Amino acid sequence: MTITQASARTSTARAPTPRRRVPLEPYLYLLPHALLFFLFTVYPIGYGLYISLHRWDLLNPVKAFVGSEFYRNLFTPGTPQADFFWKTLWNTTFFTMVSVPLLLFAALGLALLLHRPIFGRIFFRAVFFMPGILTVSVMGILWRWMFDNQIGLVNAAREVLLGAPPIPWLSTEGLAWVPIxxxxxxxxxxxNMTLYLAALGNVPISLYEAASLDGATPWQSFRFITLPLLAPVTLFVFVTTALASFQLFGQSLLITNGGPSRSTQSVIQYITEEGFTNAQYSSAAAMGFVFGLIMLIFTAAQFGLMARDVKGGEG
Structure with missing residues (x-):
């Protein structure tokens, strides 16, 4: 071994290993969001779970640990919590099953009409979009007045045009869902109409021209071109609309107040009643966690459909 090789090996062996420096700047940028997320999400969830496992009374400083008692009440037939919770959950599910298809088909139909170069389409787009800027309180009061049993505009129009007696919309089970x-x-x-309009604007016109040259009818063009290309948007609209429908609260509260006989009361409305009207905070917290678990399962299933759709589109 030569002197040069020995000195090179010695210098290589003595060379210090550089220490990897962890950058702190990204974590500093994330710190404000992390603090807010912990303060307004993680802490309330943990505190709510703690309340659901204790007998919570604001006037009693001692909060007795009861374990899963309030969760068992929800699955014990005959208890008021089980009867009302599952009844209102069915009410919410029924509202979702009825409203989601209507919102899908109505939005798609309006988008197809207003996508055409018709006179005043910008005006009509604004007209159909503007109700969405109203608060739920304004919307609820408006439709409660529209379907009022005695002085409602709907009953007044029926009496003037048809000579028919008024219908007690708000006090009849089944019919009370109509204004909601x-x-x-x-x-x-x-x-939803705006989402469909944006998606229709991205459909290449050349596809319709090629289909027309091949002798395709308007229905065939819609079925084999428009609908498949709108499938991702349709799935997104379905998921977001279904999740929003499961959060029904203001409409049933303001239009029917959950009546008659709790037939239109939503599950969130009942949880609110249990907690803030009946002062059963532990029971309300347990209901909130059970409903949250149901929503989590439903959301996971919807995201599974979305992922499968994306993979199918890539294939």
Missing amino acids: VIGTVWWTVGF
Whole structure:
């Protein structure tokens, strides 16, 4: 071994290993969001779970640990919590099953009409979108007045045009859903319509021209070109609309107040009643966690559909 090789090996062996420096700047940028996320999400969830496992009484400083008692009440037939919770959950599910298809088809139909070069289409787009800027309180009061049993505009129009007696919309089970569903569709269809209009604007016109040259009818062009290209937007609209419908609260509270006989009371409305009206905070917290778990399962299933759709589109 030569002197040069030995000195090179010695210098290589003595060379210090550079220490990897961890940058702190990205974590500093994330710190404000992390603090807010912990303060307004993680801490309330943990505190709510703690409340659901204790007998919570604001006037009693001692909060007795009861474990899963309030969760068991929800699955024990005959208890008021089980009866009302599952009844209102079914009410919410029924509203979702009725309102979501209406919002999908109405939004798509309006988008197809207003995508055409018709006179005043900008005006009509604004007209259908503007109800969405109203608050739920304004919307609820408006549709409660529209379907009032005695002085409502709907009953007045029936009496003037048809000579028919007034219908007790708000005090009849089944019919009480009519103003809630119609009002919700009128209130929120504009947002979905805007999504469809944006998606229709991205469909290449050359596809329709090629289909026309091949002798395709308008229905065939819609079925084999428009609908497949709108599938991702349709799935997104379905997921977001379904999640929003499961959060039904203001419409049923303001239009029917959950009546008659709790037939239109939503599950969130009942949880609010249990906590803030009946002062059963532990029971309300347990209901909130069970409902949240149901929503989590439903959301996971929807995201699974979206992921499968994306993979299918890539293939």
